[in-house]
Amino acid sequence: MSTQPATATTSPDEPLGISLSIDEEAKHSVIGEVPAEAVMDTYHLNVFYGDFHAVHDVNLQFGKNEITAMIGPSGCGKSTVLRCLNRMNDLIPGARVEGAINYHGQNIYAKGIDPIAVRQHIGMVFQKPNPFPKSIYDNIAYGPRVIGMKVDSMDDLVEGALRDAALWDEVKDKLKQSAFGLSGGQQQRLCIARTIATKPDVILMDEPCSALDPIATSKVEDLMMQLRKDYTIIVVTHNMQQAARVSDRTAFFTAKPDETTGNRTGLLVEFDLTKRLFSNPEDKRTEDYISGRFG
Amino acid sequence: MSAASAVAAQVVTSTLASGRSKDRDLRSILFLGALWLSLFFGVIVLVALIVDTAIKGSGRFDKELVTNYASIIFPETTGFKAGIFGSIWLMVCTAILAIPLGVMAATYLEEFADTNRWWNRVIEINLQNLAAVPSIVYGLLAVAVVAIVGFDEKGVLIGGAVALALLILPVIIITTREAIRAVPQDIRQASYGLGATTWQTTWRQVLPSAVPGIATGTILGLSRAIGEAAPLIIVGLGVSVLSVPEPGIAGLSDSATSLPNQIYNLANQSRPELATAASAAIILLLVMILGMNAIAILIRNKFTRSW
Amino acid sequence: MSEATTPAGPSHGTGLRAAIDLSHKVRPGEAAIKAVLLTSAIVSVAITVGIIVTLIQPIIDFFGEVPVGDFFATEGTYAVLPLVMGTLLVTVIALLLAVPLGLGAAMYLSEYASARARRWLKPTVELLAGVPSVVYGFFALQFVTPTLLQDIIGLEVNFTNSLAAGLVLGVMVLPTIASLAEDALSAVPMSMRQGSLAMGANRMQTTLRVVFPAALSGIAAAVVLGMSRAVGETMIVALAAGAQKKFDADVLTGHQAMTGYIAQTFGGENPVGSTPYNMAFAVAGTLFVMTLILNILSMIVVRRFRQAY
């Protein structure tokens, strides 16, 4: 459908306007301090659902062993951007991506890239805890099994993942029981354990605490801080306190209605160190949002 | 979905309970009575049918009914051995032909095919139409298919099995698709998110969750097949047969008939003994079919999951 | 699936390329399975094509021997209209019985029965659809005609007659209509009922004046599908509606229906390629087209009804 050739090279005079540096092009976004070592970045990322332009021109960099938070009002495209990062949007009929997402220097949307391989490196935790209708043990073992991971002892791997997810003590006596018997918070930590069992590099989390009570939320937040040592985490959240508490950097998105169609297209407003973005936002819209003056 | 409708029904029940007094006027009561009658009319007919047939057939619930072949000369001991074995055989062959094919086609359409493509919508419409094609037309198709495969004789087991398999294939595909569609998207996302392939996700997550629904649809499809007589008449299985197909592959080209066809052949006979035997055979057939239906309903009600 | 234009941007990590292998893996098993599954799906399409191809050659042969006018005639050896009449007579009788009763049952299930009762009542009604048609045909012949129509009601009906066949056919399509109509009624949003009740209407008024009209197109689709089932049914008419080709509407006598004719032709000793044999295909083709039109009609109606909410 796309007429533009899929090229992996970029010359300075490409007619697509993608040769501009991020800072020049991203005039509509305030880009503050970017990470020194980025695991991933999005480059002029545009996402469409059919004819609907859902996200406009997002340029972001995700630092290694950092937690990056994405905040913004409902419908501004946070989940959309997140789902692009491991090509989960491929599963949505009609979804289309323009621009590039580079992961360790490879554009994961380039031709010849295997989305399945991408997802093996970039795991995902969803908003609603979604354990498989299987035992706790099998929930964890599923990922390593399907990706054909070489493991000496699956039991050890399961235990390790559950320990890393701070769930081991609570479930060690009922590994063979159905995961549906766990509480919502335990299920969500099980989903995190399931994700880290495949030893990914990056973990994407889409509002991982929105279905949880405050105690379960703080457990998951503690867990995120722990995991940060070994993983790069990108988290979408509606909870600004949570973003302020756990993240190193924050990206604030908003949705701008199109003058002619009235469709609300999401765009990146500001990206900076969390501390700075929350204490001293550059953009008026960011300031309004974090001070609660925005719906 | 069923959970949602259950909640909805509760809402309406409680809302309506408060307005009860308004429902006590004569017209409302007559209306409700009419609805009741409509609902129970079918049940009454079913009971009448079973009781009437059972009484008429009561003289023939004996061993000969299942161990003897059809006989006009000794109508008082005529039996349905050929039909019973034929029907069981037909059902097994139909299941082998139709279930894997139908489940695979449904799996492709739900999990692999791009639903946005025009040809997928064509397949969709096509299936709905196929499910409503008169069963007798499938008999005509089976004649052609069997001829292509190389069986020229009429009235052989494989011809009947092909006809019945073609007949229930759309039913199996449609119900399997519904069962697969009922598996929540969450499960698929979780699996894909871990780096599983489409087939791994389908085989290890989606299909196991869809098994009760697939089983229900399949049993209902087979119970429909076992009661069919019309397409079997077309492929020549309607005539009197005095043998049972040989076990194994060789049996596929043996002459066969089915229980419904044997019943059909007796229905027009004037000898009262034959009508009695047919009645007894009908009870036998109904026990088999209603039993299969009951199992299907039990599976459906037991495993209906509120995710 | 997602399509991407992929201009890879200048990236800081360029040196790390190939450190992680994201290239397409060849998964022969996966590809083989996909091919097998696709083949299965294609078979389902092939069936329709097969039906048309199967029907077409004998039909061409038939019209080579018999003028089209003799086929679409009300009398004569090769006239189809008497058969169409036979089919329509039993279908109309069946619908006269099944539509009011089916809709009544659907309204009870959807508007009055508790969720628990419905869970068991609906499958019970659906059980009626599970009774083989040969059994219904036998029942028409052995009970409805002699006991119900002749003894109890005292009608002067023939041994085979369209009335008995139509009534029993109605019982057979009743669950189809009830079940589909119930789906349509249940799909009406609860807020519409609440609105009506809040305005002081009682349950009967709400059902008849609010829910029923809102579900009308779904109900129409249910009736059309029930009709399509009645038209295509064979064994009841083959047994109970008789084998006389007649172009009249006297339901106390028998009329051969289209399906009955096909069954009779194939049940007898008509050699392959003979004119009666080919005529059976022409009749089957007519039947196929009739049911196809009914199905497409119901699909169009359903589509409109889906858009309603």
Ligand SMILES: Nc1ncnc2c1ncn2[C@@H]1O[C@H](COP(=O)(O)OP(=O)(O)OP(=O)(O)O)[C@@H](O)[C@H]1O
């Ligand atoms: N599968 C889809 N098909 C079509 N449009 C979609 C789809 N998913 C999201 N959208 C649209 O894209 C826009 C962005 O949605 P997205 O879910 O990414 O927002 P979000 O920022 O995550 O919102 P929330 O905070 O409510 O989760 C919305 O207008 C939404 O309606």
Ligand SMILES: [Mg+2]
């Ligand atoms: Mg979201």
